[in-house]
Amino acid sequence: MKFFESLTRRSRAVGSVVCVGLDPAFERHNVSDAAAYLRAIIDATLPYAACYKPNIAFYEQWGIAGLRVLEQTLAAIPSDVPVIGDVKRGDLGNTAEAYARAMFEQWGFGAVTVNAYQGRDAVDPFLAYEGRAVFVLCRTSNPSSIDLQGQPLENGRLVFEQVALTAAAWSPNVGLVVGATAPAELRRVRELVPRAPLLVPGVGAQGGDPAQVVAAAGNEPGTLVVNASRSIMYAAQGPGFAGAAAEAARRLRDDLAAAATPA
Numbered sequence: 001m002k003f004f005e006s007l008t009r010r011s012r013a014v015g016s017v018v019c020v021g022l023d024p025a026f027e028r029h030n031v032s033d034a035a036a037y038l039r040a041i042i043d044a045t046l047p048y049a050a051c052y053k054p055n056i057a058f059y060e061q062w063g064i065a066g067l068r069v070l071e072q073t074l075a076a077i078p079s080d081v082p083v084i085g086d087v088k089r090g091d092l093g094n095t096a097e098a099y100a101r102a103m104f105e106q107w108g109f110g111a112v113t114v115n116a117y118q119g120r121d122a123v124d125p126f127l128a129y130e131g132r133a134v135f136v137l138c139r140t141s142n143p144s145s146i147d148l149q150g151q152p153l154e155n156g157r158l159v160f161e162q163v164a165l166t167a168a169a170w171s172p173n174v175g176l177v178v179g180a181t182a183p184a185e186l187r188r189v190r191e192l193v194p195r196a197p198l199l200v201p202g203v204g205a206q207g208g209d210p211a212q213v214v215a216a217a218g219n220e221p222g223t224l225v226v227n228a229s230r231s232i233m234y235a236a237q238g239p240g241f242a243g244a245a246a247e248a249a250r251r252l253r254d255d256l257a258a259a260a261t262p263a
Contacts, residue, residue, distance in 0.1 A: 020233075051082040059073075138189060210256050
């Protein structure tokens, strides 16, 4: 089954467009306890998660031991639940092929985030994998993203608008990363590419508003996943952390659904 078909099915099954980010904070864990913590988060949030998204940097920070935590974390996610590898890879030729081989053949991600700054030939090796998908960075949620992504082009478009149009035309297996902290730009991307799947980080700890996300991009299953990491993983400390994570995921699911319901 193709990734976006799997994502649509899962999203409909749980009535959710929530993507739970699995990003263990260095200051909160020893590498020896991270896997158990992440497994508890997965078990608690499973009823509300359309998919999961581990950011590989949070595992690489511990070296080989951290990669073993990633391996254990991926094994804890049920096989029918989509997983996005947040890796932001971007390179050329045989380097891009090696990245794609690592992400899809070794780690087994259903989709990955990629940086398309170098153009299509940096992305094609990932698209060569049948059934897998990529989310191209388009308008990211960090404050200085506008320094480059908001620059005007000679054709009258802004850089992020051109990225959206260009990348979405490459393949039906291309989605876009657009941050929740830029709702006007999110709305513009949805206008330009109405059917493109969007991965929207930036709610929760970064301050994005779920209602603004839905108003800008809709919430049709398969065309939107809204990621939250810290606000779910660390909703509480101590013995009740898993229950608090479940409640945070449920609340985000319900807030997104309520925003889509006519008054």
